[in-house]
Structures are given as structure tokens and as C-alpha cells.
Amino acid sequence: MPQADKLVILDRDGVINRDSDDYVKSLDEWIPYPQAIDAIARLSRAGWTVAVATNQSGIARGYYDEATLAAMHDRLDTLVREAGGEIARIVHCPHGPDDGCDCRKPLPGLLERLRDDLGLTTLKGSWMIGDSLRDLEAGLAVGCRPVLVRTGKGERTLAKRPDLVENDRTRVFADLAGFADWLLAQ
Ligand SMILES: O=P(O)(O)OC[C@@H](O)[C@H]1O[C@@H](OP(=O)(O)O)[C@@H](O)[C@@H](O)[C@@H]1O
Ligand SMILES: [Mg+2]
């Protein structure tokens, strides 16, 4: 049974795989960071529940469809299993910025859906790892501990909001592997 204080929630693009300003539109364009796949496997082998919460407005924009997204997530699942770990759940928001949904980060709806899917009553104390401000804001809205990685849009996020790292509001790591190394050493 998952526990909120042993849960790591990952943004996808820019954290698990390379991001693109032109969106990740096909399985061929979905290029995982090897360090991230290994980090997910290490975390789950150490007893952490690992889940993914990702905005995928490319669906609403017509750049790719749900089947293509599912193929990317099947590939992710396979790679993590081959590395000896597992991903408990992947949730995504398929909507566009003007669709008025409640699940597009920074809104908390996607994380609340993940909470319910995992049978939890709270996400307080869970870790939320992202490369964009909206990832951190969505996590904070449900009591998660925010972590920024410098991969993907992370450097740009930091440049826009250097205050994020002041007085330890948000922990910053070079990449997901760096966060996993730190967490597993606590
Ligand atoms: O980082 P996550 O949440 O896993 O996924 C982000 C992607 O859905 C895309 O989100 C878009 O933002 P808009 O949805 O157009 O605002 C852009 O930032 C793209 O570069 C990016 O690939
Ligand atoms: Mg991202």
C-alpha cells in the first residue's frame, strides 16, 4: 500500500526524457535520460513509490493522439522494468491552456487524481520533481515537497525565478539521478 511520505511524483518531459519546445510528438522523439530510468529503478527498489504526472497539451493541439502517448508510456514502463524497478501510475492532462480543465498543472487536479488512483487520502510530504514552475506550484498546492531539476527547462525556470532556491524553498539538483542519490542517502 503506497504511503504519501514514500511517494515520489515525477514530471515527465525534461525530467525523465528530453523535452522539446516543439513538443515530444512521437515515440521516436521520446528520448529518455538513461540516468533518469536508472534513478526510477533505484528509488522503487529502495521501497519508494514512483509515479508520473504530465501535461500533454500536444493532444489537444492535435500534434499526437492518446495511442501515441500510450506507446511512449509503455516504452517508459518497459525500460524501468528492465532496469529492475516499476512505475506505480502515470497520469496525464490532455487538455490545452484554454480548455478550462482542473488537471493542467499548475492546477492540482492531476495530482489529486493520482492521489485517488493510489488509494491515498493526502499527498502531504510526497516529493514532486519538475523542470517547470508549474510542476512545483501544483505540488505545493497539495502539500508536496518541491524539487527542481536543471534538465529540460530547469535552467530556464531557475533563471526566471532565482528566489526559488533562496531559504531552501525548493531543493535543486542537476538531474533526477542527483535527487535520487540525495534521497537514498537520507
Ligand atoms: O513537462 P510535462 O508536464 O511532462 O510536459 C510538457 C509538455 O507537455 C509540453 O508542454 C508545453 O507547454 P504548454 O502545454 O504548451 O503550455 C511546452 O512546454 C512543450 O515544450 C512541452 O514539451
Ligand atoms: Mg517538464
Ligand SMILES: [Zn+2]
Ligand atoms: Zn486537464
